[in-house]
Amino acid sequence: MITKARSGFLLLAAALTLGFLIPPGALAQSTLFTDDFGPKPLGSWQASPLGLLANWDASSGAAVYNGGGHTQLYTGGSSWTDYRFQVQVKLANGSDYPGGIRGRIDVNTGAGYAAWLYPAEGVVKLFRSTAWHIDTSGRTLLAETPISGGISSGVFHTLALDFSGSQISVIFDGSTVIQTTDTTLTAGAVALDVSN
Numbered sequence: 001m002i003t004k005a006r007s008g009f010l011l012l013a014a015a016l017t018l019g020f021l022i023p024p025g026a027l028a029q030s031t032l033f034t035d036d037f038g039p040k041p042l043g044s045w046q047a048s049p050l051g052l053l054a055n056w057d058a059s060s061g062a063a064v065y066n067g068g069g070h071t072q073l074y075t076g077g078s079s080w081t082d083y084r085f086q087v088q089v090k091l092a093n094g095s096d097y098p099g100g101i102r103g104r105i106d107v108n109t110g111a112g113y114a115a116w117l118y119p120a121e122g123v124v125k126l127f128r129s130t131a132w133h134i135d136t137s138g139r140t141l142l143a144e145t146p147i148s149g150g151i152s153s154g155v156f157h158t159l160a161l162d163f164s165g166s167q168i169s170v171i172f173d174g175s176t177v178i179q180t181t182d183t184t185l186t187a188g189a190v191a192l193d194v195s196n
Contacts, residue, residue, distance in 0.1 A: 032083060033075060033076060035075075037058050037061055037062055042056060042063055042073060045063070045075050045192075047071065048071055048073070048191065052069060053071075055068040055069075065192075069195070070132075070133050070134060070135070070194070070195050071132075072102065072132065072192060073191060073192045074102075074107065074189050074190060074191035074192075075191075076105075076189035076190050077107070077188075077189055078106070078188055078189070079187060080104075080187055080188060080189065080190070081163070081186060081187040082163050082165065083163055084160055084161070084163075084171075085101060085103050085160060085161045086158060086159070086171070087158075087159050087192070089117065089156065089157045089158070089159050090153075091117070091151065092154070093153050094150075094151075094152075094153050095119065095120055096119060096121060097195045098117055098119065098194070099116060099193045100114055100124075100159065100193050101114070101115055101159060101161055101190065101193055102115075102190060102193045103161040103163055103188070103190050104163060104186065104187060104188040105188040105190065105191055106185065106188050107188070107189050109130070109131060109132075110130075110131045110132030110133070111128075111130050111131065111185060112128075112129055112189075112191070113126065113127070113128055113142075113182070113185060114126070114127045114128075114129050114193055115159060115161050115170045115178075116134070117151055117159070118151075119150070119151040119152075119153065121146075122147050123145060123147065124144065124145055124147060124151075124159075124177055124178065125143070126141075126142045126143045126168065126170050126178050127141055127142065128140045128142055128182060128185070142168070142178075142180050142182060143178045144178070145178050147177065157173050158172065158173050158174060160172075161190075162176075166181045166182060166183045167179070167180075167181055168181065168182055
């Protein structure tokens, strides 16, 4: 069972709420990590080597990013293998490149799987990145899918990455929208992945 958390964070005026990181098919007592972003300011998260930690603010009980460029907040470690990482997303506008979430991140290199939202195009894309910066050479687009009805601003949407062995799924508003296999990365941390 997966329960939604209460708060969120902004990326390019888009809010995300961290949900639960849960092994697929497990009960709530198997929760690996959860954070409601309050009252401590981002205490369970670390800034990626890209920096820009000063651009984040959690004083409102949400992890808010001011859109100052590519960066991430990450948590977890190399032993996390099969899990679901779920957030709540609220976009303040319909522009592309607000960001998304990452999973199975190698914290030494930043390589990982990234589910990114493209609101203006109305699509979700799944990438395998090679570094912390999403635009680094070697990035691979694994899949993309249009979202029926688009990705509207001003309302919360659920975005999740689900890992089970080589199977990777992207879930948007409770529906699996991407399902693919990839064996490149088998374990790793999670991140709130933001842009401008």
